Amino acid sequence: MAYFENIDIKKLLEEDEDYSFPPFTEKDLEETEKAIGWKLPKSYIALLKIQNGGYINYEEFDECWLSAIYGISSSEGGLIDMFDNWINEWEYPNIGIPFGETQSAGHDMYFMDFSSVDENGEPRIVHIDNEADNSIDVVADNLEEFLTKIYNHEEL
Numbered sequence: 001m002a003y004f005e006n007i008d009i010k011k012l013l014e015e016d017e018d019y020s021f022p023p024f025t026e027k028d029l030e031e032t033e034k035a036i037g038w039k040l041p042k043s044y045i046a047l048l049k050i051q052n053g054g055y056i057n058y059e060e061f062d063e064c065w066l067s068a069i070y071g072i073s074s075s076e077g078g079l080i081d082m083f084d085n086w087i088n089e090w091e092y093p094n095i096g097i098p099f100g101e102t103q104s105a106g107h108d109m110y111f112m113d114f115s116s117v118d119e120n121g122e123p124r125i126v127h128i129d130n131e132a133d134n135s136i137d138v139v140a141d142n143l144e145e146f147l148t149k150i151y152n153h154e155e156l
Contacts, residue, residue, distance in 0.1 A: 003046040007151045013054035020054040021073035032072050036083045043143040068101040107131045
């Protein structure tokens with residue numbers, strides 16, 4: 001299955017020194033999945049093969065609450081580092097993978113929530129508000145739907 005055919009990921013994400021990383025290897029992927037305890041969905045892997053993390057391009061998507069998507073790396077700012085931060089330090093619920101940082105600097109996050117997956121095994125996307133007792137709001141059925149909404153300037 002092909003992902004993100006109707007989205008220009010390079011237009012959506014900007015490369016930067018904090019959240020963009022070189023292409024990852026199969027070993028990097030295996031180490032990441034082992035460290036976080038979750039298998040990355042095919043759509044997320046496809047996204048990170050196009051661009052391995054980055055900031056949202058605010059010149060094009062200035063009204064977007066999502067500020068960055070984490071890439072695969074053992075470096076600071078990579079998925080392993082950020083997973084540990086949000087689950088162990090901030091005590092977000094361990095329902096899946098925190099992949100999307102918001103403009104609130106950690107007070108809320110976007111997660112791939114594995115408590116509900118679609119027919120392709122893709123987890124739904126939820127917004128978790130850490131300041132409101134980790135309240136959870138479903139924003140999309142899967143990652144492709146989520147990024148399509150952002151790309152098309154739709155309300156989440």
